[in-house]
Amino acid sequence: MVVLAELVFSASDLAHMRFVVSPMWEVVTSFRLQNSASVHPVHRRWVEQVRPRVKAAGLDRDRLAELIPPSGYVPDFLNPAPSGPAPTPSVELAAILAAPVGRVRQDLDHLEHHRGRRGPRLRSLYAEPRARLVRVAEEIETYWELALAPYWARIRAVLDADVFYRARQVAEHGVGHLFNDLHASVSWSDNALRVVRRQRTLSRETAGTGLLLVPSAFAGPGPHTRVSLPEPPQLAYPARGVGALWEPRAIAGTNAIAAVLGRSRTLLLTELETPASTTEPAPWSRALVPAGGHWSPGICRASNPLCPSNRTSSTVSNPSASEGLRSRLSVAKTPTSGTRSRPCRAALRRREPVTSGGNQYAVAVAPCA
Known part of the structure; x- marks a missing residue:
């Protein structure tokens, strides 16, 4: 009925x-x-x-x-x-x-x-x-x-x-x-809302x-x-x-992101866009960056999902960016003396120093904003 x-x-x-x-x-x-x-x-x-x-x-x-x-x-x-x-x-x-x-x-x-x-x-x-x-x-x-x-x-x-x-x-x-x-x-x-329902x-x-x-x-x-x-x-x-909702989505700016993270890590990052197994996305939210790693402004602007334009306090965010890339690299505000901090130029927060090929790296964890 x-x-x-x-x-x-x-x-x-x-x-x-x-x-x-x-x-x-x-x-x-x-x-x-x-x-x-x-x-x-x-x-x-x-x-x-x-x-x-x-x-x-x-x-x-x-x-x-x-x-x-x-x-x-x-x-x-x-x-x-x-x-x-x-x-x-x-x-x-x-x-x-x-x-x-x-x-x-x-x-x-x-x-x-x-x-x-x-x-x-x-x-x-x-x-x-x-x-x-x-x-x-x-x-x-x-x-x-x-x-x-x-x-x-x-x-x-x-x-x-x-x-x-x-x-x-x-x-x-x-x-x-x-x-x-x-x-x-x-x-x-x-002035009435009508809903076609069953039973009640x-x-x-x-x-x-x-x-x-x-x-x-x-x-x-x-x-x-x-x-x-x-x-x-x-x-x-x-x-x-x-x-x-569950369809894989094309991520813009991956070439620019790969210039910073490397192609393999960029691929892992884009995998956040698809449903994953029990423990994801935590294992994928890590990326190796140089220990003193500063972002190039040009690369930062080209890779919009990771470096969006809206800024609040010490972080940058973009509400229109795809949610899989909300697990983006957070930007720490660490200005040098007399220098004003700029989006995408601040050093990433360091974690677990690693040395590879004569270069020192730090594992940076990027929680969602």
């Missing part, structure tokens, strides 16, 4: 509408996707890498697997309303641990209504929510480290780009255009004030809603650009 859910907006509701990038929404939607019998071709490469890790950790048969079934309802307490625009996983885990006991049991009752049964692990969670939620949080943390953390820079780039695009839509065309372009099942007319209705009487719009790399094929008074309702929708 197809139900038209209608959410009426007042001026106050529009004033409290905002975008949120939520790690927990990515945990829930990605866990469901990798645990599904059918996988969308877009995410097949990611699933082939992640699924064996999840099974090896036993997460496919533990509490998280019972809480997030392949289809249907997911307990609302797993997606607490974020207080900020981009909470960290630890902040959202803390909110899950602080979920009211009554809310946890109510959600588990609703889950049992949909699934028709409650396994032994969920029975223990129902009996002792405060104690058993700790184990749920541990499983979520393990899943995050295995399945999402190695790829988070790439995923986050897609989500941030979607928020930027949607915010510009609002600025240029208004809220109605934003909603009408969000998804085929979502529309806006007569949605109204302002059962939802809080405003609306949280949550782009997701793994949500689909349609949007997901979460309603839990007194929190604002949440609408998670498929983000733009997901189709190219």
Whole structure:
């Protein structure tokens, strides 16, 4: 049965509408996707890498697997309303641990209504929510480290780009255009947001004030809603650009980068653009540079992904650079007496001196900005 859910907006509701990038929404939607019998071709490469890790950790048969079934309802307490625009996983885990006991049991009752049964692990969670939620949080943390953390820079780039695009839509065309372009099942007319959903209705009487719009790399094929008074309702929708999320990308300026790092190390650096195994990208974020290594300004400008133009304090950054190259070489501010520090001319922070061919080098680790 197809139900038209209608959410009426007042001026106050529009004033409290905002975008949120939520790690927990990515945990829930990605866990469901990798645990599904059918996988969308877009995410097949990611699933082939992640699924064996999840099974090896036993997460496919533990509490998280019972809480997030392949289809249907997911307990609302797993997606607490974020207080900020981009909470960290630890902040959202803390909110899950602080979920009211009554809310946890109510959600588990609703889950049992949909699934028709409650396994032994969920029975223990129902009996002792405060104690058993700790184990749920541990499983979520393990899943995050295995399945999402190695790829988070790439995923986050897609989500941030979607928020930027949607915010510009609002600025240029208004809220109605934003909603009408969000998804085929979502529309806006007569001061109301309408969502074609199955099974459950949605109204302002059962939802809080405003609306949280949550782009997701793994949500689909349609949007997901979460309603839990007194929190604002949440609408998670498929983000733009997901189709190219796992595709290898051509990196501009590699010849200029190779002039500094060498062709082999440059090749390893560009490999950050593709999904990798469990421990990446850490092993690839090292490069050998001369111990007193200064960048040539010409090379620096030619290799834009590693030496972007925007500068903040002692670091340079470029929000439009590809996320794989966000693991770029950080630039330390070490001006000499009477000389003003310039981007790309400062010496890199030294680590582990190495001597090779009569030249001294230092291993420089380049964390993301």
